[in-house]
Amino acid sequence: MAQTAVEIARGVRAGELDPVQVTEEALARIAAADGVVGAFRRVRFAEARAEAAEVAARPDLASLPLAGVPVAVKDVTEVAGEYQGWGSEAGPRTAADSDGLIATRLRAAGAVIVGLTRVPELCIFPTSDDPTGIARNPRNPSFTAGGSSGGSAAAVAAGLVPIAHGTDGLGSIRLPAAMCGIVGLKPGRDVVREDAPGWFGLSTHGPLTTTVADAALLMSVLADRPEWATPTTPDPVRIATSTQVPFTRAPLPRPLRAAVDQAADLLASAGHTVISATPAYPLRTLAGLLARWFAGPAEQAAGSFDLSRLQPRTRTHVRLGRLTSHLVTDRARDEWQAIAAQFFNSHDVLVTPTLATLPLKARPWHRKPWLTNAVPSARVAAFTGPWNLAGYPALSVPVSRHPAHDLSMCVQLVTRPGGEPLLLGLAAQLESRNPWPRTV
Structure with missing residues (x-):
């Protein structure tokens, strides 16, 4: 194509x-x-x-x-x-x-x-x-x-x-x-x-x-x-970069870190101010995310799905959701939104890796136990999940290639509510300065 x-x-x-x-x-x-x-x-x-x-x-x-x-x-x-x-x-x-x-x-x-x-x-x-x-x-x-x-x-x-x-x-x-x-x-x-x-x-x-x-x-x-419908070139903005994995501070693979560094150089060359800064990720935010991750599918499954025919990993997840549904409150969301708003008072955009681990292998994961699915799922999504709870727009864009595998290394751009055009404009600048292969 x-x-x-x-x-x-x-x-x-x-x-x-x-x-x-x-x-x-x-x-x-x-x-x-x-x-x-x-x-x-x-x-x-x-x-x-x-x-x-x-x-x-x-x-x-x-x-x-x-x-x-x-x-x-x-x-x-x-x-x-x-x-x-x-x-x-x-x-x-x-x-x-x-x-x-x-x-x-x-x-x-x-x-x-x-x-x-x-x-x-x-x-x-x-x-x-x-x-x-x-x-x-x-x-x-x-x-x-x-x-x-x-x-x-x-x-x-x-x-x-x-x-x-x-x-x-x-x-x-x-x-x-x-x-x-x-x-x-x-x-x-x-x-x-x-x-x-x-x-x-x-x-x-x-x-x-x-x-x-x-x-x-x-x-x-x-x-x-x-x-x-058409991206526009943004005025110079204040960009923060962070490669600290939220909540756990787990080690980040070097190619993912290098993609953020490359994006930072490209954005600086486009006239933006780029510094290193990391939001405070409170553990209550993680608790709020997990509660919704469990309770959301449980609520859906209780409606029109035959629980006995769900995959074993899904049945376990739904059971956990029933047990944790009372933990879905606005408190964690409101606290995280306040912290995020404070961070974006000083920065217009945050750049992080999109993935917190390298991509997972292709296999029949649906046949594997819940824990075998849940642990790599939570790890790989560490950078993305918090912005769903905050309700902020976020965009993933390719930047570089893994040195050993034919895999793209991508970065996530995040901004305050209403900033979708800004994210698209910045991504277009990255694309023009650093074109990526469109398809295989």
Whole structure:
């Protein structure tokens, strides 16, 4: 796949590209490669072709921001005619009567939904596998594509689709973006407003793309903020860098530390003020995160899932969630938000590694015990999770390569609420000064 979403939409609007042909090419790529990549739970071959023909016939085609762009959607949101799988064999199989918020906005913008991407059961863990397949990092298939938006990240990194939708509760967009070497943006709380946000307000929707321009375009559609569609060059800002692992101060692999140093040099060369500074990460923040990580899936499972058919690791997690649900309070969140606000009074942006460990290997993690899953999950997400609790926007962007593995080393950019355009502008500066390979 050579063309970006921006390029495809521009070509379709100008009459230079046919949405049906663009969709056929995407479906052909999926058919050829997804047996190895494992990105999709379901590919909508017939439905996507029909949708592409409908897009081609729309009278407003010349004004659609995602005109004819093939997009993958994480298997956690309502798509008319499809059931929400949530990576589980224990959930209902009732097809949605109508589109939810995400599919509605994508279709209104002219996108073609080509498939639903693989996730771990109830999106609990940062590895996306199930009894039918494993979402793998297309750059090095011996590593996982991450999770819980791993299928979406794999589909984009493999060039099967130019853009994909994901959700992020403790890093579920940023972690797979970092593992697969693409761009992933978690917007701030309530930027994509839903009636019932997941995991007690931790989770939100966002884009996974190969370029910053595509991330801005897709984010503008998901958030219904057309003014965000094109990144703009930011004025000089105060940037803090930190490689201290939150809560544990665990050792950080040298390539992850080096990526932050390289990003700092690039941002300084763009005229920004860069210093070293670390927020105070109180242990109560960790307790607040863990309580929601346990209780959120437990609350969901109690609704419409057959608990006896859940994977063993998930059943254990749900049991823990029932025991800890009373610990979900606003106290830890409010304290952390106050600390974060104080930190960002002195700094405009924080740059950290996205991952706190190297990516995990691709394997059937769903067959392994809960503790075998939980320990590496908590370790790898140490830098990402706190910003879900704070409700701050955060973006992962590739910077360098691991010296031994074909893996991207990525950094996370964090800013105060409302700063999504700033993050996109800074990421665009990093991209222009330090281009990365878009797809495999």
